[in-house]
Amino acid sequence: MSRAEAAPRGTAASPAVHTARLLGSELRVLFGRWRTWTMLAALAAVPVLIGLAVRFAPGRPPSGRGPAFLDQITDNGLFAGVVGLVVCTPLFLPLTVSVVSGDAVAGEASLGTLRYLLVAPVGRVRLLVVKYLSAAVFCAAAALAVVLGGAVIGALLFPLGQATLLSGAQVGAAEAFGRLLLMAAYVTVSLLGLAAIGLFASTLTSVPVGAMAATAVLAVVSQILGALDQLEWLHPWLFTNQWLGLADLLREPISWDSFGQNAWLQAGYVALFGALAYGRFATKDILA
Known part of the structure; x- marks a missing residue:
């Protein structure tokens, strides 16, 4: 069944059912692409390569050098x-x-399938919501790919005993894995604002590469601006400002301040760029 047929004309199903069908179809398309699985595999490979490098490097990784927590891999x-x-x-x-987000609308427009999606009783608002939700699901899948890749290689090459947190307390392997999943959730929330920006960029063009590149560049620029002390007044408003606050989940007790601030910040970006995407998409000539 094609996505245009996911909500057939004349059906008595509720709007929620239409949306669920369309979302299911969208997710099947997204995760049915080799490109999606290639990206997830590449993300999972990052901690695998790190684990292999630590395991087979001579000596213990020096403290204070390299990525944060690198020297703790050998312990847990x-x-x-x-x-x-x-x-x-x-x-x-x-x-x-x-x-993923830059291709959401622009990819359909470039293939000529966007007009057929709108032939079904879907509506532009519902289509945008479904496109964003599918991008959000990918955000979660991407974060989980990194976590699971690291957990698997870590379990194979290193002990899984007591983990020492930033506060000095020690927790068992089960709780440590639970906190790792919480960190994946934190990263997922961090990426939701970027996904909304990508969706808006995708409504501006029918060239997916342009929307993808613009979104990626904005993420880099935001982080560069966040590193400039001269722009400290701007930092709280940057969508990347709280991205690395996930370390607070490794304290005892857990500090939820960063999680809450990050969630509110990303919600603001989702609302703003979601509205901009709707404003652009609602007036865009698609069926001509």
Whole structure:
């Protein structure tokens, strides 16, 4: 069944059912592409390569050099997933999310399938919501790919005993893995604002590469601006400002301040760029 047929004309199903059908169809298309699985595999490979490098390098990784938590991998293999998230969050994760969100609408327009999607009783608002939700699901899948890749290689190459947190407390392997999943959730929330920016960029053009590149560049520029002390007044408003606050989940007790601030910040970007995407898409000539 094609996506245009996912909500057939004349059906008595509710709008929620139409949306669920369209979302299911969209997710099947997204995760049915080799490109999607290639990106997820590449993300999972990052902590795997880090774990292999630490395992077979002579001596213990020096403290204070390299990515954060690198020297703790030899004590507990689950930290390979933590290091993977720290390494992937600034560049690799935003890059893959930019590809998916930037292609959301522009890809359909370039293939000529966008007009057929709108022939079904879907509506432009519902289509935008479904496109964004599918991008959000990919954000979660991407973060989980990094975590699971790190957890698997860590379990194979290193012990999984007590993990020492930033506060000095020690927790068992089960709780450490639970915190690792929380960090994946934190990263997922961090990427939701970028996904909304990518969706808006995707409504501006029928060339997917342009929307992808613009979204990825904005993620890099935002981080550069966040590193400039002269623009400290701007930092709280940058969507990348709280991206590395995931380390607060490794404290005892857990500090939820960064998580809450990050969630509100990303919600603001989702609302703003979601509205801009709707404003652009609602007036865009698609069926001509």
